[in-house]
Amino acid sequence: MASGSATEYVVHHLEHLAVGDGFWTFHIDTLVVSWVLGLVFFGVFYSVARKASTDAPSGLQTFIETCVEFIDNQVTESFHGPKDFVAPLALTIFVWVLLWNLMDLIPVDLFPEIMKLFGVEYVRILPSADMNATFGMSFTVLILIIIYSVKGKGAKGFGKELFCHPFGSHPLLWPANLMLNIVELIAKPVSLGMRLFGNLYAAEIIFILIALLPVWAQWMPGVAWAVFHILVIPLQAFIFMVLTIVYLSLAYEEH
């Protein structure tokens, strides 16, 4: 392929199916794919949960229970408050992000070509390579961190921590403390969202670049990258989940 069309190809693949203007743009592809994947997650888990029996579990139930047990262990290890919300949150994050990331293994040209038949020019089916998806999740986590801070330490305790930590409680130090704490608070969701986004965005670009190679040469780097990527996909989902639990536990507990 000529270099001009190569650039065009890459740029084309990084364009979202979007409606709206400026800030009020909606990435339809990200929204729809994450909704569908969320429904897949919920549908499978709900179908098992509805019929969950205490008898010897069937194949699917065993798998789902393994997931639940795994998440439950993670949450129990790091979070020592009430788990009614945090455990389902962790499960949702893990499975949902895992499903998002799995979209990266679908050949990069498959959905764009299919959608082209319907006259849709741009489509990206990998939600984790859209900052809005990863930051949507991580900023929700930020809100939860604030909620859990207030719940765990009380509004007064949280305020005190914001103003009197880490330098000391002298009023002159309040601005410095507050600044540092705000940076710390913001850094958490930004790093969470950036990590997931960066990993999957890079992976997607590499897949797109591999797709630029001649057809006969694609399989080798394609397979290598996909195999490597199979490690990255659950790993990133796991990291996102564990860090969320840890952040919430730090927020909830007195220290």
Place this chain on the structure above:
Amino acid sequence: MGINATLFGQMITFLVFILLTMKFVWPPIKQAMSEREKRIADGLASAERSQHELELAKERAAEHIREAKAQAADIIEKANRQGANIVDEARQEARVVADREKASAEARIQQEVTQARAELRRDVSELAILGASRILEREVDARVHQQMLDELADQV
């Protein structure tokens, strides 16, 4: 590229799925799992309990057998003792009977001896009278000396 309103859509979606999971997925699965855990634990505990009870029952059975054996031995011993008693009693009784028999026999013998002695005495007196009358044919008047002769006979 870049942040836009999709963010809010994603946040809402995220919250919706968290809430759905919290309401409909997590509790039933968790409950089923913990119930199963409890059932398995209960099963194991009851198995252990039965094992324990079996051991107790075995011990009790052994105890019963031991008791039964002791009782049987006791009964046999008693029976032996009773048998011996019966034999003893029988012997005693036989001895008593024999003694009585002997006594009565002795009494009879005594009686017969007395009788024989009386007869003998009578015979002797008759013989004496006879002899005396032979010797003193003329001098002895039986009628006159009858009284003396009777006294003599009594003295024999």
